[in-house]
Amino acid sequence: INIPVITIDGPTASGKGTVARIVAEKLHFHYLDSGALYRLTALSVLRSNIKIEDVGQIASIASHLPCRFADSRIFLADEDVSDAIRKEEVGIMASKVAAIPEVRKALVSLQTGFRKAPGLVGDGRDMGTVIFPDAILKVFLTASADIRAQRRYKQLMEKGIPANIDSLRNDLIERDLRDTQRKESPLVPAKDALTLDTSHLGIDETVERILDWFAQRS
Numbered sequence: 001i002n003i004p005v006i007t008i009d010g011p012t013a014s015g016k017g018t019v020a021r022i023v024a025e026k027l028h029f030h031y032l033d034s035g036a037l038y039r040l041t042a043l044s045v046l047r048s049n050i051k052i053e054d055v056g057q058i059a060s061i062a063s064h065l066p067c068r069f070a071d072s073r074i075f076l077a078d079e080d081v082s083d084a085i086r087k088e089e090v091g092i093m094a095s096k097v098a099a100i101p102e103v104r105k106a107l108v109s110l111q112t113g114f115r116k117a118p119g120l121v122g123d124g125r126d127m128g129t130v131i132f133p134d135a136i137l138k139v140f141l142t143a144s145a146d147i148r149a150q151r152r153y154k155q156l157m158e159k160g161i162p163a164n165i166d167s168l169r170n171d172l173i174e175r176d177l178r179d180t181q182r183k184e185s186p187l188v189p190a191k192d193a194l195t196l197d198t199s200h201l202g203i204d205e206t207v208e209r210i211l212d213w214f215a216q217r218s
């Protein structure tokens, strides 16, 4: 049998993480936060003395990631790095390691391994285009840069992490540029993706729209 997959791709801070998690919960599906895998690789690189040019070593880190996902916490070996991987500097490094073809290749089987019954919601940049091309529903979430910067700012404030909205906005525009312009698996909507602009759409409305689309297809 073909295990159903819903892919939710889109730029930084488009709300896809939150939305994907809720959709997965409502359907009792598994959830793949593919960005976390690039962030885990980035964190390991930042903690080592490896330079970004050292493609072989970075790919080797990606293919041997000692990661574990449990109760919405993320572990690297035995360390809970759930908060550490959300830092801006880790996100920026993640978009750099994610542009390395060998790193992307090293993470493919880890990602496809998340596809288990009764189904999977995968969130990232290339879920619908590269990792799960046969997904039953492909969603592409967007929102204006201003709105996304505001959302990220609010998230950080709630966690008590100091932030500057202008530099957040610049960081996310720069990260989007790197993600959309890279040669390997760039951030683009799949041809058969449904695009949803969430600039003026709340989380609940976005979730509902996706659940409706899924119900129409299954």
Ligand code: C5P
Pocket: 012, 013, 034, 035, 036, 038, 039, 091, 094, 095, 096, 098, 099, 123, 124, 125, 126, 127, 175, 179
């Ligand atoms: O989604 P998140 O912000 O956690 O992802 C961090 C970075 O990982 C992104 O900026 C992107 O460069 C990379 N990424 C990717 N492909 C994915 C998920 C994330 O290239 N499927």
